[in-house]
Amino acid sequence: MIAIGLEGSANKLAVGVMLHPKDGGPAQVLANIRHTYSPPPGEGFLPKDTAQHHRAWVVKLVKQSLQEARVNVEDIDCICYTKGPGMGAPLQSAAIAARTLSLLWGKPLVGVNHCVGHIEMGRCVTGASNPIVLYVSGGNTQVIAYSSQRYRIFGETLDIAVGNCLDRFARVLYIPNDPAPGYNIEQLAKKGKQLVELPYTVKGMDCSFSGVLAYVESLANSLGINGESGAASEELTQADSDDKGQVDGKLTRADLCFSLQETIYAMLVEISERAMAHVGSKDVLIVGGVGSNERLQEMMGIMARDRGGYVYATDERYCIDNGIMIAQAGLMAYKEGFRTKLEDATCTQRFRTDEVLVTWRD
Incomplete structure (x- = not known):
């Protein structure tokens, strides 16, 4: 199974492509790219400016990730995106991009909790069990x-x-x-x-x-x-x-x-x-x-x-916000039968870590 993940909860827009072999072998990172919005020194990143950055870069990063992963749209099983938590306007930009890709490609959506994405990517990379x-x-x-x-x-x-x-x-x-x-x-x-x-x-x-x-x-x-x-x-x-x-x-x-x-x-x-x-x-x-x-x-x-x-x-490849972590957590939920309906593919600034039912773990 192959998933593409879109992360845009803060000032980093990231896209990743993840492969889970059918034989149960280790997961493989096929592409992991991101672009960061960096304001001048002494200033923070405002939601509207960050969202504009995400809208300007999302198409480029999606195309680049598919090329780097050497996969076609037909190979993608699901589109995963960050549902929350995060900054409202940047989250909306990533969610709209994910819904658009779902409609264009005819692929199911999986909304992912940002924190759970970090945890599952950490467990995947390090091998930490519990x-x-x-x-x-x-x-x-x-x-x-x-x-x-x-x-x-x-x-x-x-x-x-x-x-x-x-x-x-x-x-x-x-x-x-x-x-x-x-x-x-x-x-x-x-x-x-x-x-x-x-x-x-x-x-x-x-x-x-x-x-x-x-x-x-x-x-x-x-x-x-x-x-x-x-x-x-x-x-x-x-x-x-x-x-x-x-x-x-x-x-x-x-x-x-x-x-x-x-x-x-x-x-x-x-x-x-x-x-x-x-x-x-x-x-x-x-x-x-x-x-x-x-x-x-x-x-x-x-x-x-x-x-x-x-x-x-x-x-920093996996600690700092990245699309791979969203693809990893989303794909694990997808394999357990989880889907996000198009009308429910929204985002929220407040999405508690303990709200997620982790069905893929014992």
Whole structure:
């Protein structure tokens, strides 16, 4: 069976083609392409501009994916698309494209939950059987465990997602959005030498990121960022930071990125470990765009090894939003008889992970 998947829940438009051999062999990635809408430094991506980007690129990417996969329209068994969650206007653009292809090609539709797509692609690539899942992206932060044909949410963010926290801080420092603000923060953080104490908010299985963001933003504003040019001085003196926590000597932008990463990732490791203890699991699977961060993988790996377990993670090909994950999850549901009627092929900004009946797992 062959499925084509369309993902457009945020600023990345992606198309993937997935093959599941009839003999039950391993799934094969035939094509996995995407194009990212990147606004100027200091700006976020607006829904209307992102949707316009998706509409402009979707036909090109679909054609390119079929060529790369070396398949014809006749070979496609189903068209999978992201039903939600995500940003409204970009989701609508991808859903309209999927419905149009369904009518043109005469192929059935499969609406896919974005988070379930991340999980199933992670399981497919890493071979993880039944791990605790940490889902971290620009719009979501959840700790998940599978039970009774549902992906149960054990904990989540109480306000903004961890990826949104990183993205917004990147805007404050005028860090470029290309290739991704979180990636650029990660590279800056590697140069950081001082760890500044920042607010640390974990409440049971849940965590909060708005407080730490507000605090580190107040420190960053003391760096003398020029809102028009994006220029910033590299150092913050001790006198400037006396009322915002003690530091030794001078504080740099790299130190702020380093401190932010260390703090928020420690919060994620804590709630993941608590979930592991609750369900008796030793392994963790990290999915979502932030999951490609090497420091997060390293910190989670240390914790998992101390518990006699292992951390499973993938690179940017499968962590960052992609069409393959939608094709993979959609094809698994399709094989179990799931179809989305044309009149029901809508999208929604709010689509909880635990709303999906996972019929393809025991």
